[in-house]
Amino acid sequence: MSSLMPRLTIEQLNAATPAECVALLDGTYEHSPWIAARAATQRPFKSLAHLKQVLAEVVRHARLDEQLGLIRAHPELAGKAMVSKTLTMESTGEQSRAGLTDCTPAEFAQLQQLNADYNARFGFPFILAVRGPRGQGLGRQEIIATFERRLTAHPEDERAECLRNIHRIAEIRLGDKFGLSPELGHQVWDRAEQLAQHSEPGYAERGELTVTYLTEAHRACAAQLVRWMREDCGFDEVGIDAVGNVVGVYHGTEPQARRLLTGSHFDTVRNGGKYDGRLGILVPMAVVRELHRAGRRLPFGIEVVGFAEEEGQRYKATFIGSSALVGQFEPMWLDQLDAEGIPMRAALAEAGLDVAQIPALARDAARYLGFVEVHIEQGPVLSELDLPLGVVSSINGSVRLMGEVRGQASHAGTTPMGRRRDAAAAVAELLLFVEQRAASVQHVVGTVGMLSVPNGSINVVPGCCRFSLDIRATTDAARDACLADVRRHLDEICAARGLHAQLEETMRAPAAPSDPAWQARWERAVAQLGLPVHTLPSGAGHDAMKLHELLPQAMLFVRGGNGGISHNPLESITSDDAELAVQAFKTLVDQLEREMTP
Numbered sequence: 001m002s003s004l005m006p007r008l009t010i011e012q013l014n015a016a017t018p019a020e021c022v023a024l025l026d027g028t029y030e031h032s033p034w035i036a037a038r039a040a041t042q043r044p045f046k047s048l049a050h051l052k053q054v055l056a057e058v059v060r061h062a063r064l065d066e067q068l069g070l071i072r073a074h075p076e077l078a079g080k081a082m083v084s085k086t087l088t089m090e091s092t093g094e095q096s097r098a099g100l101t102d103c104t105p106a107e108f109a110q111l112q113q114l115n116a117d118y119n120a121r122f123g124f125p126f127i128l129a130v131r132g133p134r135g136q137g138l139g140r141q142e143i144i145a146t147f148e149r150r151l152t153a154h155p156e157d158e159r160a161e162c163l164r165n166i167h168r169i170a171e172i173r174l175g176d177k178f179g180l181s182p183e184l185g186h187q188v189w190d191r192a193e194q195l196a197q198h199s200e201p202g203y204a205e206r207g208e209l210t211v212t213y214l215t216e217a218h219r220a221c222a223a224q225l226v227r228w229m230r231e232d233c234g235f236d237e238v239g240i241d242a243v244g245n246v247v248g249v250y251h252g253t254e255p256q257a258r259r260l261l262t263g264s265h266f267d268t269v270r271n272g273g274k275y276d277g278r279l280g281i282l283v284p285m286a287v288v289r290e291l292h293r294a295g296r297r298l299p300f301g302i303e304v305v306g307f308a309e310e311e312g313q314r315y316k317a318t319f320i321g322s323s324a325l326v327g328q329f330e331p332m333w334l335d336q337l338d339a340e341g342i343p344m345r346a347a348l349a350e351a352g353l354d355v356a357q358i359p360a361l362a363r364d365a366a367r368y369l370g371f372v373e374v375h376i377e378q379g380p381v382l383s384e385l386d387l388p389l390g391v392v393s394s395i396n397g398s399v400r401l402m403g404e405v406r407g408q409a410s411h412a413g414t415t416p417m418g419r420r421r422d423a424a425a426a427v428a429e430l431l432l433f434v435e436q437r438a439a440s441v442q443h444v445v446g447t448v449g450m451l452s453v454p455n456g457s458i459n460v461v462p463g464c465c466r467f468s469l470d471i472r473a474t475t476d477a478a479r480d481a482c483l484a485d486v487r488r489h490l491d492e493i494c495a496a497r498g499l500h501a502q503l504e505e506t507m508r509a510p511a512a513p514s515d516p517a518w519q520a521r522w523e524r525a526v527a528q529l530g531l532p533v534h535t536l537p538s539g540a541g542h543d544a545m546k547l548h549e550l551l552p553q554a555m556l557f558v559r560g561g562n563g564g565i566s567h568n569p570l571e572s573i574t575s576d577d578a579e580l581a582v583q584a585f586k587t588l589v590d591q592l593e594r595e596m597t598p
């Protein structure tokens, strides 16, 4: 159908009268022309990405009843309107493409029940962009599983999730109207999918993704990355280094020219997502492929590293790949054992890697311009702001401690409330203080993730309580101030309750603020796409945190779907967002070229 219609352009929308603009955008948002009408007042649109963002912002700033009206303007999935063929043209195409018109009687009955339960719980219809994150249509079973999962969501979260799905539906409809398809984004998305075919035994059978350091699945991923870099993307040098990192170099005009270093990790947590780490390898690979196909050489080289290990799953050590590049691979790690008792040294030998070469992997900073890393956000911030990209201002500094409070175990029936030395009640008090203290300062987070009463009994006042403490903040000073308050409060609680406490620090990592010049390059790249620039701190650690010790660094975050969930199979990105990440990376490379051209 769309091929018969003239392709819409941004110039056309900008030149149109307000009424014409609304007409041109007709059908983008189901039965809700008010969205296009309000967006039209904010012209000129700078790009398709800008148009989508303005439309989403109109909805985000609309009144609650308007948002609910928009949701209710949508038909039920496989509902009465589909059966009686009274859907809009757009909805008919989407529902039939997802195979909903070919449901078995059992599937159809299940969907009717889900529709009824969902409506009863939330008071609006279930909205799902059935063409999915790649635009080619979700399967019926995937649709039903998503429906069942979202039925238990918090009502406010679910309303927001419906609106995000409506924006995704609009995004795909606009792609059709403009005749634009995110080819580079599809390429990245498809490669992430192909890499995810390699998973470890015990997980692979359940369709779960687990790739830990130097296992067979891990080595298969490395081999796949090498093949793509060498045979498809046009890198000049490709290899696997002595710790298992995949390294591809695309030479500059001079092969010895200084390089832009980039990359991320390809190992995963157990039952993890397909994009965590991998996106930061696949995006620059797509950029190098474009440069190679255009026969373009830059005044600098591009070195893309697929880091072998970041997550610390198989061995206790973490950031093994990036540590080697900054000369911090610890020889004592080689004696660490995995769950099956295999020392890291043996795993490296088994993979054909020569540990004697690891020290030589340390990079000479003088040969590099800086380090950039693209990563999925792994949080809800960008998704809630309807922004596909964000620029990282700092990777949070962190500190971890293990604590123990000792009191007096005593009879739960005979010890009066005023005479107890209850260690668990003290830690409970501390936990609530951590929650309040962290929340009182922006970008400080505090978590008591482990809490136990060793040898506790139902009829005994807890005499001992052990707990963990994790505090992170954008600056080391903010982190340390929070920790100092927590320590002081613990002392006060113990003094008041007659208890003793111990706190042992087990880990401390400094904050890694982005280099201002590199952060500004990402900001300009995002602005050039016509998108608002949003900066945010990274709550999670990344390879860039290690490279920070050697080179100026800055990161770009890409929005995650399903509320930004990560370290979870529900982690997701759209190919449209992947496309924007590739475009932003290309723009960053172009800027660098201009800066270096006299």
Ligand SMILES: [Zn+2]
Pocket (backbone or CB within 6 Å): 265, 276, 277, 310, 375, 542
């Ligand atoms: Zn990661």
